[in-house]
Amino acid sequence: MKLILLGAPGAGKGTQAELLCEKLGIPQVSTGNIIRSEIKSGTELGNRVKSIVESGALVPDTLVIELLKNRIAQEDCKPGFLLDGFPRTIPQAEALEEICAVDAVVEIYVPDTAIVNRMSGRRTCPSCGATYHVTHNPPKKENVCDSCGADLIVRPDDAPEVVQGRLQVYHEQTEPLIAFYRDRGLLKTVDGERPLEEVSASIYEALGIQ
Numbered sequence: 164m165k166l167i168l169l170g171a172p173g174a175g176k177g178t179q180a181e182l183l184c185e186k187l188g189i190p191q192v193s194t195g196n197i198i199r200s201e202i203k204s205g206t207e208l209g210n211r212v213k214s215i216v217e218s219g220a221l222v223p224d225t226l227v228i229e230l231l232k233n234r235i236a237q238e239d240c241k242p243g244f245l246l247d248g249f250p251r252t253i254p255q256a257e258a259l260e261e262i263c264a265v266d267a268v269v270e271i272y273v274p275d276t277a278i279v280n281r282m283s284g285r286r287t288c289p290s291c292g293a294t295y296h297v298t299h300n301p302p303k304k305e306n307v308c309d310s311c312g313a314d315l316i317v318r319p320d321d322a323p324e325v326v327q328g329r330l331q332v333y334h335e336q337t338e339p340l341i342a343f344y345r346d347r348g349l350l351k352t353v354d355g356e357r358p359l360e361e362v363s364a365s366i367y368e369a370l371g372i373q
């Protein structure tokens with residue numbers, strides 16, 4: 164099964180992607196990883212990608228598509244794959260259509276307010292890396308790490324204004340993909356504002372897998 168998983172940052176895509184890939188026995192194909200491993204390979208193409216990345220520019224869509232095409236032609240992608248981090252824009256989605264037909268696009272929907280709530284309640288231990296949530300998974304003593312006793316912090320990435328900024332980018336760039344795939348009859352929307360297991364179950368049901 165060839166799948167795309169969509170959802171705002173903080174909607175819980177990462178965890179669901181892992182579970183889904185394990186369930187279906189398919190690899191998670193991340194364009195970020197492809198780019199990194201291409202650079203490592205030291206091939207001519209890899210060196211081209213490297214100089215683009217090092218210049219601080221975005222790798223052009225045509226090149227990403229070329230890399231993706233090579234990746235999904237590999238043996239482990241035969242039973243299917245789950246695309247991660249791609250496409251993010253309509254031009255990318257159109258380019259993807261040229262190289263493969265996906266079977267379904269799963270959207271994990273969580274309203275912005277709920278995402279901001281989730282993220283802004285996160286607390287991280289700067290010393291041992293343990294994570295907490297003020298309401299869903301609080302430490303025994305307020306703001307103190309259970310494991311090592313250090314004072315907990317809000318990671319800069321979890322600050323409400325940073326989260327809002329990422330959501331805005333998502334709405335502007337990626338949300339048009341929802342309509343794009345709906346028009347093609349491929350979109351399955353799942354309510355992501357529920358416990359992890361329920362969200363998983365809904366995804367399996369939407370895809371018709373046991």
Ligand SMILES: [Zn+2]
Nearest residue numbers: 288291308311
């Ligand atoms: Zn700690």
